[in-house]
Amino acid sequence: MWKWIQRQSSPKIFYQTCSNLTPWFFWPFIGFLVIGLYWALIVSPADYQQGDGYRIIFIHVPSAILSMMVYAIMAIAGGIGLIWQIKMAEVVAKVSAPIGAAFTIIALVTGAVWGKPMWGAWWVWDARLTSELILLFLYLAYMSLNNAFDNPRTAAKSSSILALVGLVNLPIIHYSVKWWNTLHQGYSVGTGGLKDPDMQIALALMFVASIFLYALLVAIKAKTEVLIREQNSRWVQEEVTGAVS
Amino acid sequence: MTMVEYFSFLPYGKYAFYVWLAYGVSAITVITLFLSANRNHKKALINLQNKYSRK
Numbered sequence: 001m002w003k004w005i006q007r008q009s010s011p012k013i014f015y016q017t018c019s020n021l022t023p024w025f026f027w028p029f030i031g032f033l034v035i036g037l038y039w040a041l042i043v044s045p046a047d048y049q050q051g052d053g054y055r056i057i058f059i060h061v062p063s064a065i066l067s068m069m070v071y072a073i074m075a076i077a078g079g080i081g082l083i084w085q086i087k088m089a090e091v092v093a094k095v096s097a098p099i100g101a102a103f104t105i106i107a108l109v110t111g112a113v114w115g116k117p118m119w120g121a122w123w124v125w126d127a128r129l130t131s132e133l134i135l136l137f138l139y140l141a142y143m144s145l146n147n148a149f150d151n152p153r154t155a156a157k158s159s160s161i162l163a164l165v166g167l168v169n170l171p172i173i174h175y176s177v178k179w180w181n182t183l184h185q186g187y188s189v190g191t192g193g194l195k196d197p198d199m200q201i202a203l204a205l206m207f208v209a210s211i212f213l214y215a216l217l218v219a220i221k222a223k224t225e226v227l228i229r230e231q232n233s234r235w236v237q238e239e240v241t242g243a244v245s
Numbered sequence: 246m247t248m249v250e251y252f253s254f255l256p257y258g259k260y261a262f263y264v265w266l267a268y269g270v271s272a273i274t275v276i277t278l279f280l281s282a283n284r285n286h287k288k289a290l291i292n293l294q295n296k297y298s299r300k
Contacts, residue, residue: 051257051260052256052257052261053257053263056264056268059268059271098278099278102274102278105274106270106274109267109270109271110270113266116263117260117263220283220286221285221286223286224285224289227289228289231296236293237297240293240294240297241294241297
């Protein structure tokens, strides 16, 4: 396994791995999504307090978890690129940023849509919401900084430092509902927040679908990024000529 | 008539507007991400092919 990971530092092997894994991420994503949506929208019963409005959490919770998870992956990959000068780690960090930002936007928008009927407001300056909004700004700052340099190595170095500094926001988001008296409810997972087994199954299925979606998007975007970075290599020329013809 | 009342004919009644709005926005975001990733990959392949054919 360790050898396999080490081999991925070669752009050619990494590109081939991404190409090979794409269908292995796509079909499980579709499968888990279809079954997850069926469980979330049809099988799961209405909540005794929130009625059918609670069904938004089947999107909101996985996207909120993924928004933090992707940031952690982005920062760790950036750190690996920074310390060991592994170019493919820089690629993973760079392509993860827009995907993480999209998960954060989904979490914020679905949270606002859930908040209106439950709290009577689309937005409140609550610790959980504000720290999640800061996460979105961190993603945007990372992407801006990465695009500000012509040299991809310089761009990766500076943006990785920003990503590593921004890691401090993740425990703040996670523990905000404990540390402060927030309007946002406590943890939905692992604390008995969701008692019905069908609700737990629906949430688990949607979470697994989100992970496959992230992996799928990373594989596709990383392939594009590797092609652009390595465009002067002979193998890219052969790959492109073969793919287009 | 408010938007909430207008969309109450859909499943989930008084919550229909909110539930379908959340799922709709998420679906549009995910589809856009997926299509743009695929389009960018194809565009990169064509641009590089043009570059190599000029050499």
